[in-house]
Amino acid sequence: MADVWQTAMDHAVGAARRAGQVVREALQDDRKVMTKSSSVDLVTQTDQKVEQLIIQSVKEKFPTHRFIGEESVAAGESCVLTDAPTWIIDPIDGTTNFVHAFPFVAVSIGFSVNKQVEFGVVFSCLEDKMFTARRGKGAFCNGEPLQVSDQEDIKQSIIATEFGSSRDPDAVDRIFSSLRNVLCIPVHGVRGAGTAAINMCLVASGCVEAYYEIGIHVWDIAAGSLIVSEAGGVLMDVDGGPLDLMSRRIVAANSRTIAERIVREIDAFGPPRDDEPLRR
Numbered sequence: 001m002a003d004v005w006q007t008a009m010d011h012a013v014g015a016a017r018r019a020g021q022v023v024r025e026a027l028q029d030d031r032k033v034m035t036k037s038s039s040v041d042l043v044t045q046t047d048q049k050v051e052q053l054i055i056q057s058v059k060e061k062f063p064t065h066r067f068i069g070e071e072s073v074a075a076g077e078s079c080v081l082t083d084a085p086t087w088i089i090d091p092i093d094g095t096t097n098f099v100h101a102f103p104f105v106a107v108s109i110g111f112s113v114n115k116q117v118e119f120g121v122v123f124s125c126l127e128d129k130m131f132t133a134r135r136g137k138g139a140f141c142n143g144e145p146l147q148v149s150d151q152e153d154i155k156q157s158i159i160a161t162e163f164g165s166s167r168d169p170d171a172v173d174r175i176f177s178s179l180r181n182v183l184c185i186p187v188h189g190v191r192g193a194g195t196a197a198i199n200m201c202l203v204a205s206g207c208v209e210a211y212y213e214i215g216i217h218v219w220d221i222a223a224g225s226l227i228v229s230e231a232g233g234v235l236m237d238v239d240g241g242p243l244d245l246m247s248r249r250i251v252a253a254n255s256r257t258i259a260e261r262i263v264r265e266i267d268a269f270g271p272p273r274d275d276e277p278l279r280r
Ligand SMILES: O=P(O)(O)O[C@H]1[C@H](O)[C@@H](O)[C@H](O)[C@@H](O)[C@@H]1O
Pocket: 041, 070, 090, 092, 093, 094, 095, 096, 162, 163, 164, 165, 166, 194, 195, 196, 197, 213, 216, 220
């Protein structure tokens, strides 16, 4: 049976690769840095340019489709996930890395229909790694199949997480409390690439056993969530419930055992949801 979304996925891969070229070229220039929700929540003209390039290219081929783009939402667009075919775009995941030329920067494009992610594309621009997944058809890196780690013992595991962009003392206290709890399980190590999307691709690649974070947005995780699940991984909320793409909370792991063990250590809190009307 023909895959109705394959053409869209092929377009997403091409758009991500072209966007990655823009990112790499921009690394050679001075990057004008602006801020959003806090003095450490960075954005550049390249983030905005790349998002518009992707959106315009999609609109030409799929004029009825909808968009949730990180920088469009920052500029006032709504952030509501409907049943309509929707492109969920993070033009640069790892903007802080991009500003500092720290070499983990991704373009993340998720695509949902009926609120279910149908494909995910994460292009790690500086590694030249194209991670892709189509629902029910596996996950790949540059065309090679991906499989999560088979490690079932968390004490033999590496866990990825990020400190995020909030510097609210209460939120930071809870982030560090969770980090301490996880580290002292004990685990072999804690790592962070500086980008949710690449952290999730590391889970899908079997390089780390799990990634968790509170404070991310739907555009950070939509593509990566399918790449993890199609690589055999498990997704859930930090309270052990089902993953809610708009909740700003995620655990992505190689197995339910590891995911649930991490949930036990997380000092969970709930930032304002992505689709909360008064979120701006
Ligand atoms: O780089 P962006 O797209 O802003 O996303 C990152 C976010 O800014 C950080 O706060 C999170 O910790 C990362 O996981 C996101 O990738």
